[in-house]
């Protein structure tokens with residue numbers, strides 16, 4: 001056990017105990033520091049005072065969830081509760097989140113307990129919102145918000161993808177087959193967005209007063225969704241009926257379009273908004289933020305606003321204003337849904353990438369430009385990336401003024417587009433990305449990548465954890481370019497970097513880059529690294545996540561070989577997910593005949609062991625009816641095979657979900 005204490009500003013102390021497996025005490029030291037920081041930060045943010053004398057954290061080995069609250073005794077999975085040299089960056093960020101999350105449940109969950117399973121969303125919405133505020137205070141907030149946006153848009157388990165089908169996504173459920181179904185991407189990702197929007201609509205001060213009223217009024221008792229909302233209505237004097245009706249009791253998200261024009265004679269800017277939606281229901285009430293930005297990248301005074309948008313259409317007029325260089329809309333993804341700027345020209349998007357004061361929106365603008373390239377490449381198999389896009393990309397490659405994490409995001413070319421109309425091209429997404437990466441490398445581009453890497457590697461090491469994490473994420477974007485290169489020079493450089501990698505995340509990222517490349521020794525290198533990494537639990541989990549990322553058919557043999565090892569356990573959620581989830585994101589292989597056969601067989605086995613995790617494996621198939629006809633037939637057949645092999649009495653959640661997916665196809 002590791003013991004410590006934390007002291008509130010008024011001097012009151014809480015004893016802190018970390019119960020760890022034998023010999024692991026040192027690995028609890030960083031988590032203990034995170035916990036102390038969390039407790040004081042949470043007190044300052046919410047006014048909560050922990051009512052007991054001791055707060056205990058217990059490590060648990062196997063769980064689908066990151067942790068579980070119990071009054072005064074929190075359990076957290078060992079991978080997140082202990083931090084050592086094998087803890088990867090994603091886990092370090094996750095540890096900050098899960099520690100404050102489980103602690104917050106003493107307040108929201110134990111202090112006030114939800115009345116029924118149908119109110120459970122609120123538990124997680126409020127707690128995840130606190131977790132996000134805390135991590136934004138520790139790390140670069142724009143970097144964290146980009147990660148959250150990735151989770152919202154994730155093509156597999158992300159809530160937007162679930163809601164595209166129109167069948168899922170309602171936060172307050174009407175019913176459920178199994179309690180596992182009450183907690184998913186909607187609960188953890190969409191629900192906190194609803195509170196984020198409520199806060200923007202009411203303002204920080206009023207939102208805070210509403211939350212404090214709720215916790216004081218229901219302290220030590222049960223509360224339901226209506227009682228929660230009543231507190232905010234009382235302090236604001238506003239009805240939340242329209243807001244909650246669409247956001248909590250309907251499935252679907254708003255699709256907002258914006259169009260603007262500038263009247264030079266009158267010096268007026270007209271911004272016209274329109275909203276449609278997915279799913280069934282009425283008009284959403286949402287906060288819409290915008291700013292007009294000048295050619296130097298400064299926000300034009302008086303143009304930075306957040307308005308309540310609760311009608312199908314709206315027009316906003318900004319009077320007596322200079323002509324902007326571009327508009328920056330829906331900064332930091334202020335509302336949950338999609339936002340399309342119909343007026344922005346490619347030239348304006350380039351200006352926005354170079355100069356928007358809002359770093360999140362710089363990345364969004366870059367993604368829009370990259371989507372335009374994807375469309376060109378899709379239409380013409382011989383086309384290459386356009387000059388303006390390449391110029392911009394090369395400018396970013398050398399722009400050291402940007403924060404590392406943001407530059408990493410700007411340079412990272414995902415397989416996933418921002419434009420949801422491009423999502424059905426799952427089979428093409430890998431090749432499209434390769435074509436873009438190779439276009440960057442052509443005509444001397446590869447030496448720019450080497451220069452950027454060299455500049456990054458020659459900077460002095462930083463002891464600041466958030467800075468180090470951002471720097472590694474930037475480096476990873478550069479490694480991805482080298483991986484796509486295929487030159488001897490790139491392969492040698494990757495090998496050298498692997499040999500010199502001290503940090504576990506660097507090591508795994510470099511190994512992934514080699515495994516995804518055309519390096520002649522990639523199998524031998526993977527095997528050699530596997531021997532080393534399997535020695536520790538953290539290294540093993542990290543290694544498993546690399547295996548499923550080969551874009552070639554050898555990925556199936558590699559995954560099967562790992563399954564046969566004695567260290568592998570299908571029933572250990574951390575281990576099995578680490579091996580399987582990368583393969584369901586592997587667009588180059590999943591949508592092949594062999595990939596779908598692998599998926600069918602794996603889901604059938606996995607569903608008997610863990611329905612919760614098997615649901616994650618089938619999630620990328622939910623959009624199957626939007627795929628090309630031959631792929632749609634193949635995925636439909638795979639879904640029917642899975643369904644035929646699973647009994648609804650043994651696997652109610654997976655069978656039910658498969659039925660729902662198949663029923664979507666029949667509607668067509």
Ligand SMILES: [Zn+2]
Nearest residue numbers: 101105124127
């Ligand atoms: Zn929770």
